[in-house]
Amino acid sequence: MAWLSENGILVGLALLDGLSYAAAVFMVAVGLNLVFGVLRVLNVAHGSLYAIGGYAAASIGLFAASLGAPPWLGLPILLAAAVLVGVVLGPLIERLLLRRMQDREPVLQLLVTFALFMILEDLQKLVWGVQPVVFDAPLKWLGTVDVPFGQDAIPFTAYQLYVLPGVALATLAILAYVLRYTLTGRMVVAVTVDREAARAMGIDAAKVTMLTFTVGAGLAALGGALAAPTVSLVPGVGASTIVLSFAVVATAGLGQIEGAAVAALLIGLGRSFAVYVAPEFEVVVPYAIMVAVLLFRPQGLFGVAETRRI
Amino acid sequence: MAGTGRAGNVTRREALVGAGAAGASLMLPGGSAWAQGAAKPAEIKVGIATYLSGPASVFGVPGRQTAELLFDEINAAGGIAGVKVRPIFVDEGPGVDHVVGEYRRLVQSEGVHLIFAAISSADCIACAPLADELKRPTLLWDCGTQRIFEDNRYNYAFRTQANATPEILAALLYLLKVKPDFKSIAVINQDYAWGRDSWDIFRTAMNTLKPGVKVSAELFPRFGATDFSTEITRVLALRPDVVLSTSWGGDLDALIRQASDRKLFERSTFVMPLAESSLQRVGKALPAGHIVGARGDHWFLHPSPADPERLKRFNESYRAKHNAWPIYPCFHMAQAVSAMKVGIEKAVAAKGGGWPTDAELAAAFKGLEFPSPTASVRIREDGQGLENQLIGTTLHSDKYPFPVLTDMIVFPAESVTTPVGQKSADWLKTLTPDMVGKLPQAQAFKS
Numbered sequence: 001m002a003w004l005s006e007n008g009i010l011v012g013l014a015l016l017d018g019l020s021y022a023a024a025v026f027m028v029a030v031g032l033n034l035v036f037g038v039l040r041v042l043n044v045a046h047g048s049l050y051a052i053g054g055y056a057a058a059s060i061g062l063f064a065a066s067l068g069a070p071p072w073l074g075l076p077i078l079l080a081a082a083v084l085v086g087v088v089l090g091p092l093i094e095r096l097l098l099r100r101m102q103d104r105e106p107v108l109q110l111l112v113t114f115a116l117f118m119i120l121e122d123l124q125k126l127v128w129g130v131q132p133v134v135f136d137a138p139l140k141w142l143g144t145v146d147v148p149f150g151q152d153a154i155p156f157t158a159y160q161l162y163v164l165p166g167v168a169l170a171t172l173a174i175l176a177y178v179l180r181y182t183l184t185g186r187m188v189v190a191v192t193v194d195r196e197a198a199r200a201m202g203i204d205a206a207k208v209t210m211l212t213f214t215v216g217a218g219l220a221a222l223g224g225a226l227a228a229p230t231v232s233l234v235p236g237v238g239a240s241t242i243v244l245s246f247a248v249v250a251t252a253g254l255g256q257i258e259g260a261a262v263a264a265l266l267i268g269l270g271r272s273f274a275v276y277v278a279p280e281f282e283v284v285v286p287y288a289i290m291v292a293v294l295l296f297r298p299q300g301l302f303g304v305a306e307t308r309r310i
Numbered sequence: 311m312a313g314t315g316r317a318g319n320v321t322r323r324e325a326l327v328g329a330g331a332a333g334a335s336l337m338l339p340g341g342s343a344w345a346q347g348a349a350k351p352a353e354i355k356v357g358i359a360t361y362l363s364g365p366a367s368v369f370g371v372p373g374r375q376t377a378e379l380l381f382d383e384i385n386a387a388g389g390i391a392g393v394k395v396r397p398i399f400v401d402e403g404p405g406v407d408h409v410v411g412e413y414r415r416l417v418q419s420e421g422v423h424l425i426f427a428a429i430s431s432a433d434c435i436a437c438a439p440l441a442d443e444l445k446r447p448t449l450l451w452d453c454g455t456q457r458i459f460e461d462n463r464y465n466y467a468f469r470t471q472a473n474a475t476p477e478i479l480a481a482l483l484y485l486l487k488v489k490p491d492f493k494s495i496a497v498i499n500q501d502y503a504w505g506r507d508s509w510d511i512f513r514t515a516m517n518t519l520k521p522g523v524k525v526s527a528e529l530f531p532r533f534g535a536t537d538f539s540t541e542i543t544r545v546l547a548l549r550p551d552v553v554l555s556t557s558w559g560g561d562l563d564a565l566i567r568q569a570s571d572r573k574l575f576e577r578s579t580f581v582m583p584l585a586e587s588s589l590q591r592v593g594k595a596l597p598a599g600h601i602v603g604a605r606g607d608h609w610f611l612h613p614s615p616a617d618p619e620r621l622k623r624f625n626e627s628y629r630a631k632h633n634a635w636p637i638y639p640c641f642h643m644a645q646a647v648s649a650m651k652v653g654i655e656k657a658v659a660a661k662g663g664g665w666p667t668d669a670e671l672a673a674a675f676k677g678l679e680f681p682s683p684t685a686s687v688r689i690r691e692d693g694q695g696l697e698n699q700l701i702g703t704t705l706h707s708d709k710y711p712f713p714v715l716t717d718m719i720v721f722p723a724e725s726v727t728t729p730v731g732q733k734s735a736d737w738l739k740t741l742t743p744d745m746v747g748k749l750p751q752a753q754a755f756k757s
Contacts, residue, residue, distance in 0.1 A: 013547060017540040024537065121363070130367040132563045132591055139571060154546045155573045160539060230568065231536035232591075234560030236364040236403075240534050275529065275540040282540075283501055283532045 009149050014272045016147065020160045022268025023168035024227055028241055029248035030171065030260045031219030037192045037255035038212040040106070041098060044113040046220045047242025048120035049089060053221025054228040054237065055128045057081035058135035061228070065137055074138035075163075078225040085225075086218025094213040099206070117238070125235055132232035138163075139229040159229060167226060171219065172261050179257065188212055192255065247290045253303020263293075263301060350665050351423065354395045356381075356650065357416035358451075359427040359437070363403030365534045365560040369587060369639050370429055373452065374399055375632055376643040377426075383627070390651050391658045402428050409433045410440065417444045424449065424671075426646045429639070431455035431503050441466035447653075447672045451646035452639055454504055454605070456511075456734045459694045466668070468675040468689050470649040471606055471642050472697040474504070475734040476726035478511040478556065479741075480699035481583040481603045483726070484719055485552065486519060486746045488601070488703065489579055492551035494524040496578070498541050498565060500557050501530035508556040508583070514738045519745070526550040531561075538565045542572045550578055558584040563591050570595040583701070586715075587637040593712045600704045602713075607698035607720050608641035612684045613753040614720065624683040636683075645682045645697075649689070652680040688723075692730045696723035702755075709757045716755035 032046045061077045097116060101109045139159040146153035147161075179185040190198040191208045199205050223241070224233075231237070248267055252259030267286040274285040281288075293301055358377055361370025377397050385394045398420055400412040409428060413436075416422045425448045427437040434453035441448035442464050450458065450469040454477065459469065485492070495516075499505030509528070516523055526548040529541045545553060553574070557565060562585060569575055575597045582588075583603035589596065615621040624644060628636040636644075657666035657674035666674065679688045688696045702715030725745075728737045 010547065013543050014540070017543050020539060021537060125363075125367070130371045132368055132560050134563075134567060136567065136571070144571070144573065149547055152547075152549075154543060156543070157571050227536065230539075230571075232560045232563040232567065234365045234563075235367050236534060237536055237560075239364075240532070240536070272540045275544055279527065279529045279541075279544075282530070 010276060013147065013149065013154060014276045015269065016156060016161065017275075018265070018269035018272035020164050020268075021271060022264040022266075023164040024223065024230075025244055025248055025268060026168045026261055026264035027171060027223035027226060028220055029245040029252070029264055030175065030257060031216040031223070032242075032245050033249050033252065033255055033257060033260045034175070034219070035213055035216035036249070037257075038188060038209055039094075039098060039102075041101070041109045041113065042106075042246075042249075042254075043098075043216075044110065044242060045093065045116040045120060046113075046216070046245065047238030047240075048117050048124070049085065049217045049220035049238075050224040050227075050241045051124055051233065051238035052089065052120065052224065053082050053085045054224030054231075054233045055124060055133060056085050056221070057225035057228045058133045058233060059128070061135035061137060062133075065135075071137040071141035074135065074141065074229070078138065078228065079222070082218055082222035082225040085221035086214050089221075090214030090217035091210055093217070094210050098213065099209070117242070121235065121238065124238075128233075130235055132234045134228070134232050136229045157230075164226060167222075168261075168264075171222075172258070175257055184208075184211070244286060247286045249300075251290045251293045251300055253297075253300025256300065256302040259300065259302030350391075350393060352393075354390060354393050354424070354654070355420060355422040356395060356397050357413070357420065357422040357425040357427075358397050358399050359402050359409055359412065359425070359429075359433060360399060360452075361403055361429055362399065362401040366429065367403065368563075368591075369559045369637075370402065372632070372634075372637055373429070373639040373643045376628065376636065376640040377647065379627060379631060380644060380647040384647070384651065390654045395650075398422060402430055402433055406430070406432050406436050410436050413437055413440050414444070417446050422446070423668075424650055426451040426643075426650075428453055431458075431507075434458055438462065438464050438467040445668050445672075447668060447675065449646045449649055449675075452642045455507060456728065457507075459692045460728065460733045464693055466672045468649070468672075468678075468693045469695045470645045470680075470687060470689070471695050472699065472723065472727065473694060474508050475511055475728050475738070476697070476699050476721070476723065477583055477603060477605050478508050479515050479726045479738070480701050480719075480721040481581055481601060482512055482515050482519070483721070483746060483749060484601055484603075484701040485579075485581050486743075487719070487749055488717070489552070490520075490746070492523065492579070494526045494548075494550040495552040495554060496525070496527040496529065496545045496548060496550040497554045498529045498531065498538065498545070498557070499555060500533045500535075500561055502533045505530055505533070505556060509554070511734060511738065512554060512556075514735060515741060518739050518741050519743050524550075533561070535561055536564050538568050539572070542569055542574055546572060546574055546577065552581060553578045554581045556583050558587060562588045566592045567595050570597065575600060584638075587639065589704075589714075590634055590637070590712045594706060596704055596713050598704050598706050598713065601701060602704055602715060603699065603701045604641075605638050606641060606645075606682075607684050607700040608636075608638045608682075609684070609700055609702075609715060609718075610635040611714060611755070611757070612700065613718055613756060615684045616686060617681065620681065621683045641683055645680070645687055645695075648680045648682060649675065649678060649687070653678050690730055694727070694730075696727055698723050699726055705755055707755065707757065714755050714757075717752040718755075719750055719752050721750065 142158040144155040248263045252263035270285045274282045360373045361367045429452045431453040448467045454474040456473040456475045580600040585602040586604035653674045657671045699721040702718035704713040705716040728734045
């Protein structure tokens, strides 16, 4: 009985870890999936937008702190930095690059976004250097929460326990609502399903595409901004993120929003259970889950080619 | 013009001789001016492999900055034996295949006279045989794997610092000295050769010197990971007496910050043999009372440097240019530069002022003793450098915005390095617990 109780608590702890990890991964993957849904481009540079979002949030936050801003201001700063990055870089990339690649071969689109990723990586180093950048004021301000563990207690950061899953859940709810119940959302869905038909119905597909890419870029930047208080931002942080995001997107099915949430949860929980039970498999578990899913459902868990993708 | 035997103003005989010479030059691996024992070169070209991209650049770039600084200083003083030096940097970031290609390019196209390679152990393992194949003197300036000179012998590859065995063994001996009653340990290491091999060294030595310690968890997160929350939760739940992490760079910074946020440092004593390079970046997120090493006897506040003025000069010139105190890759680069200077001077002197061939220069590195900013390093006959090891305990001082080290023990190189001809895995099993009683006196922090 004691064994069951102790292991039950361990499972609970692994769930908390998995949930927080899944939330962070979801924020990036959902933007990638949204962009793919509308533009049909698997944007490798999405990882750079994540990194730039993180760096921008940290820079603005540290600047505000140097001016004596209260620590709670760090939370809105994270959000503002993500919006800033999305609004500035999103339209710029879409207009100058992706729009020109619209009707090209998918492999060419992939190469172009990879080239952009490399350019942005160097740009990051030019602007922020190679020293790790950290802005952890919001995390420290929120403090820790002791989660009971038998006779003991395990401290979790409130940021990790509440803020990350909370923002991910809110993002999912807002996206689902906008896409289903607003005119703009329905236009996005229409362009996703059939671009030409949408145009024939009078929808400005170019505008919808730019809006969607801006939102996708903003979501990537928000993922990076939310990660900034918990990680050290270093060169290469975007590369590892984009690889994991691809795993989530492939597991979910290209273009699936709710699917991305389920896949992120699956991968997040799988990874944390691996650390608890068989740590040597931690690194491979997300990709093993992806491969297992693709073996049985090549279109991903929720990918159905015949129906709408968002 | 057909049949005149001239192509332009070159006769057929001249062309044949020229082609033969060019062919011979191509046949000569690398074919530098030195390889032919020619006159003094116009400049000494040095190929330097370091991380300029990816997470490891937090570490590789300070190495490059140090090389630039010291090359400038050498040139300002008239060069080495009157010849200016020029670094040519290549990036280790893209991986081993890339570095191997760059190594060949540096030798065959750039005609470099020496190569400094590399930070990654995998890159060093790939480059050491190339040094012999292309007959180009190569200084392994930072990589840690002990296998290079234990598994093979090279005539052109030399390591200008210690290797993993003394670096990890010194940290264990220090732990046994300051916390002899620990009963359990968990490890959180990067999942690649260094993380795995360094744990093997630590575990082998620990099982020899203090058998019966319980290994609570062996966690190997991905190299370059940024989120360690799951590993931290696991270790918090297990409550080991000691947590070992031989991680470095951005990974270690993130681990320290996250462990600090989750109060893990309050539950377990951390042993981090490479954390000197993170102290300035993590600041006081790293609490006092934890064990930190410097992969050598490097620290800008070394308690007993052989030449205090030399260390002070090095610290101040680096700080003036980069607004940070030098970290251990800077010291390792300084050692390679020092070895290059002393080695070339030795080879030139042996030639009575003439210029050495590549083979003569390589021979000069065998048994070479050269000064480092903190002590001196000797390259053994097997090519391995003998370097002291400094391990200390973190302390918070008002004088610096980051933890400093106190209760430092400087381990003499010979006492912790696997003897020539032996393999670390075997030698570590012959250690005896009385080693701990014979450690040098600890030295307190002095600002």
